[in-house]
Amino acid sequence: MSPERSVPQYRKLYEILRRHILDNIYSEGDMLPSENELCRLYGMTRPTVRQALANLANDGFIKKRQGKGSLVHRFSREIGILSVSGTTSAVGERNLRTRIIVKPHLMPWPEDFMFPLTLLEKESGCIHMERLRLVEQDPVFYDISYIASINLPRFTSRKFEDRSLFAILRDHYQVEIKGGEQRIRAIKASGKTSRYLSLAKGQAVLHLERKMETNVDGLFLYSSIYCNTGKYSIFGRF
Amino acid sequence: MSPERSVPQYRKLYEILRRHILDNIYSEGDMLPSENELCRLYGMTRPTVRQALANLANDGFIKKRQGKGSLVHRFSREIGILSVSGTTSAVGERNLRTRIIVKPHLMPWPEDFMFPLTLLEKESGCIHMERLRLVEQDPVFYDISYIASINLPRFTSRKFEDRSLFAILRDHYQVEIKGGEQRIRAIKASGKTSRYLSLAKGQAVLHLERKMETNVDGLFLYSSIYCNTGKYSIFGRF
DNA sequence: TTAAACAACTTGTATTTACAAGTATAAATT
DNA sequence: AATTTATACTTGTAAATACAAGTTGTTTAA
Numbered sequence: 001m002s003p004e005r006s007v008p009q010y011r012k013l014y015e016i017l018r019r020h021i022l023d024n025i026y027s028e029g030d031m032l033p034s035e036n037e038l039c040r041l042y043g044m045t046r047p048t049v050r051q052a053l054a055n056l057a058n059d060g061f062i063k064k065r066q067g068k069g070s071l072v073h074r075f076s077r078e079i080g081i082l083s084v085s086g087t088t089s090a091v092g093e094r095n096l097r098t099r100i101i102v103k104p105h106l107m108p109w110p111e112d113f114m115f116p117l118t119l120l121e122k123e124s125g126c127i128h129m130e131r132l133r134l135v136e137q138d139p140v141f142y143d144i145s146y147i148a149s150i151n152l153p154r155f156t157s158r159k160f161e162d163r164s165l166f167a168i169l170r171d172h173y174q175v176e177i178k179g180g181e182q183r184i185r186a187i188k189a190s191g192k193t194s195r196y197l198s199l200a201k202g203q204a205v206l207h208l209e210r211k212m213e214t215n216v217d218g219l220f221l222y223s224s225i226y227c228n229t230g231k232y233s234i235f236g237r238f
Numbered sequence: 239m240s241p242e243r244s245v246p247q248y249r250k251l252y253e254i255l256r257r258h259i260l261d262n263i264y265s266e267g268d269m270l271p272s273e274n275e276l277c278r279l280y281g282m283t284r285p286t287v288r289q290a291l292a293n294l295a296n297d298g299f300i301k302k303r304q305g306k307g308s309l310v311h312r313f314s315r316e317i318g319i320l321s322v323s324g325t326t327s328a329v330g331e332r333n334l335r336t337r338i339i340v341k342p343h344l345m346p347w348p349e350d351f352m353f354p355l356t357l358l359e360k361e362s363g364c365i366h367m368e369r370l371r372l373v374e375q376d377p378v379f380y381d382i383s384y385i386a387s388i389n390l391p392r393f394t395s396r397k398f399e400d401r402s403l404f405a406i407l408r409d410h411y412q413v414e415i416k417g418g419e420q421r422i423r424a425i426k427a428s429g430k431t432s433r434y435l436s437l438a439k440g441q442a443v444l445h446l447e448r449k450m451e452t453n454v455d456g457l458f459l460y461s462s463i464y465c466n467t468g469k470y471s472i473f474g475r476f
Numbered sequence: 477t478t479a480a481a482c483a484a485c486t487t488g489t490a491t492t493t494a495c496a497a498g499t500a501t502a503a504a505t506t
Numbered sequence: 507a508a509t510t511t512a513t514a515c516t517t518g519t520a521a522a523t524a525c526a527a528g529t530t531g532t533t534t535a536a
């Protein structure tokens with residue numbers, strides 16, 4: 001019954017090394033073991049090891065230097081919401097709380113939706129929910145999410161208190177976020193946004209419109225996120 | 239004398255396919271030739287072809303689907319400044335003009351610089367310049383750049399009118415931007431920012447602080463970019 | 477007619493091997 | 507002592523091969 005899909009070796013090594021870097025077993029400026037050493041240590045061949053290292057480099061955990069080795073980066077991850085992908089959670093190690101503002105419920109899609117929708121999506125209707133995310137007690141994100149109601153039975157009756165939306169999708173529906181695209185704007189806070197983020201009207205807030213792709217063909221997750229960057233800024237790599 | 243460093247095969251294929259996608263030879267929704275076909279067409283082996291395709295997928299030009307093939311994405315690239323990397327230029331195919339506000343000149347680093355600096359950088363002093371970038375006649379980016387004055391002879395006397403800063407660095411100093419990190423905030427426009435971007439004071443603008451890595455060890459390029467997202471929004475992938 | 481099984485594709489993962497190219501250290505030479 | 511050279515590392519590129527796993531269309535059997 002359980003998914004238990006075999007995890008590829010390069011993914012396992014990626015997770016191990018990532019965990020070690022996050023846990024400060026490897027610190028900023030340290031050199032990772034050489035590729036050949038990693039091969040010996042974990043019983044893999046070099047292409048496999050290199051795939052893990054390439055992914056780590058891509059996510060900014062290491063920098064590779066030809067002739068030298070892999071330098072651990074371990075940068076001060078502020079709020080890495082821009083680099084959500086795979087197993088990386090949206091926010092670093094900070095104290096993050098989530099408050100549900102609008103519980104998940106089925107509704108028709110809003111008119112003039114921020115992204116074009118497929119016919120299948122339009123016909124299915126959407127599950128809508130709104131959440132406020134607090135970092136160290138401060139409201140920082142006001143997140144309005146939409147997802148097409150395709151093959152997601154009993155979704156609206158699940159409890160979202162402790163687990164993230166991503167976790168629910170992954171554990172109960174085997175839906176994984178693979179990547180996505182987003183638009184970013186600076187706008188003035190008003191109405192619900194200023195109220196939820198405890199901001200004076202007219203304050204500048206960041207507005208992200210995101211479309212996230214999943215491993216399920218034709219199933220996307222959409223978010224409109226208002227972000228108070230006064231205290232915490234958004235961090236990303238490119 | 240010329241660099242003429244041999245370009246790897248996977249890079250060549252990447253450039254060819256990217257060019258074809260941008261030139262609409264492959265259109266949105268099209269399927270790329272299969273990996274084996276590409277091997278035959280370009281006389282490469284599958285690992286090489288796969289490396290090119292992986293890079294394309296990473297940059298959002300294609301989406302790979304196991305069992306099916308490589309789907310061309312060709313998304314509406316608004317202003318993809320978030321996805322600058324390698325050969326990709328900062329702005330899509332729009333009419334972009336650059337106006338120099340402060341010509342490159344040598345100066346000491348500002349106090350409380352936005353990123354920590356190495357000793358070598360501090361001792362070298364920095365080259366500072368300010369530019370305004372106009373998209374379709376509208377001022378959109380106000381860009382303040384800094385770079386350590388390390389091995390960049392006669393830099394301040396070069397002409398920047400037509401060529402981008404990246405192009406100058408690449409062609410005259412063999413310096414290539416490899417990637418970087420950035421902080422993003424929404425702030426209120428004021429002073430020079432509102433003036434250059436033709437905005438009323440208090441309007442919301444996007445503020446990016448970027449640190450770009452180069453192929454030269456210890457040489458970084460820093461930018462503080464103010465961006466009017468009223469008309470054009472910033473686009474990115476993750 | 478319908479449904480299951482199969483075959484022929486596709487991409488994903490992994491091994492093995494080889495050499496090129498960049499870096500650092502130690503040895504040899506001047 | 508200072509410089510050059512050799513060497514032993516490192517990562518980068520590339521080939522040839524094998525099988526797993528997902529997708530699609532066709533054939534076969536009920």
